């Protein structure tokens with residue numbers, strides 16, 4: 141296998157883009173990434189997306205985006221892994237370059253969630269869960285996370301405020317990210333007063349429904365020439381899987397897919413969790429952050445929330461997370477999210493993260509989950 | 524198409540029919556074709572009695588399409604006495620009175636109606652156990 145580097149990144153602002161289509165957003169991000177990489181072509185394009193067919197009536201995104209960015213004719217396909225679709229597309233792009241099949245690959249993640257009514261979007265997002273044994277009972281995706289969070293609070297004797305530091309950190313970091321959806325800080329008081337959606341989860345505890353697109357350009361590291369000083373190496377790319385349904389888990393309080401993909405990634409990169417300087421975690425709900433920190437090896441079982449309360453997760457802390465706002469405040473355009481995370485880690489490792497720059501950042505990890513971690517996609521980047 | 528799909532699941536919806544592994548005895552709901560424990564494909568149908576403990580629950584204030592008229596409603600995970608866990612709506616009780624760990628039992632109820640002239644889907648829900656059997 142060859143080494144692979146990220147040589148270009150592009151992101152659109154995340155938000156409710158009533159005036160823009162899925163193809164506009166994907167094309168803007170892709171063109172930005174190609175410009176950033178100083179290239180005008182790619183051998184292949186992989187597009188991460190979860191719900192374009194369901195919400196916008198458009199499938200066949202690979203060919204569509206290839207054509208829109210002026211690369212009609214290239215090798216292309218869409219990759220779907222629920223909310224982890226973008227990261228899964230990056231995994232496919234990584235494999236395509238590492239294998240030697242392609243030298244230059246464009247990976248784009250794009251999602252438009254505001255094209256439909258909110259109850260249709262809610263129903264569509266629940267497609268990540270088990271249609272016959274969860275969704276049919278009216279169990280939304282938020283409800284699944286709420287079921288996990290309520291049990292977690294019961295097992296470890298916690299209250300909702302114990303999770304507040306995750307949302308406070310995400311919003312504080314998004315203030316300085318021009319691509320973020322929510323650029324205003326929140327306090328623990330805001331968190332405590334927030335409206336319940338599915339108890340114990342409130343609006344201040346869940347990522348927003350939004351639109352966005354991000355892209356990265358991958359190149360075989362051997363092909364980098366002298367003027368590629370901003371290239372960031374992908375040291376690991378790994379997926380782990382688990383049951384779709386919560387009821388099918390041997391131990392619902394442990395995210396096995398997160399453990400599997402993290403451990404595979406650490407082995408590939410030849411590092412241990414303590415070597416990671418920053419972690420873009422899948423903070424769609426704070427319970428996912430907590431359980432991910434544990435299963436990825438950053439906190440002992442039952443201690444994930446403590447890490448946030450101790451301040452370890454801020455940009456100045458021991459393990460900064462959601463450094464550009466995370467899913468909670470940058471926003472979570474589901475199939476694009478994994479590519480945003482990758483682009484943000486690259487910003488950090490290039491030293492281009494502005495006011496959110498993590499000092500001495502050399503190793504960054506991004507992890508994107510599909511469903512309630514039915515699949516977990518982990519990437520480790522080094523500069 | 525939708526009709527066939529719900530008809531196919533009738534044994535699960537009405538009788539909690541899962542499978543048991545003939546080789547190692549592991550029990551599954553929903554039914555599986557491959558045993559999670561020993562990878563055997565020698566599984567046979569098995570009905571579950573529908574009694575168990577409440578593992579977790581939540582009340583939805585915002586519903587997916589098709590459930591808007593039921594809001595607020597409560598869903599939960601029940602760990603059956605025989606092992607498997609089941610997710611379903613919780614009924615016949617005020618959610619404020621629910622406690623993790625309490626005894627629950629299966630009942631058959633209307634899950635949802637697909638419009639005025641559409642299919643009415645019946646299936647299992649759970650309620651607090653009325654008396655020990």
Ligand SMILES: [Zn+2]
Pocket residue numbers: 544545546547548549558559560561562563
């Ligand atoms: Zn078996």
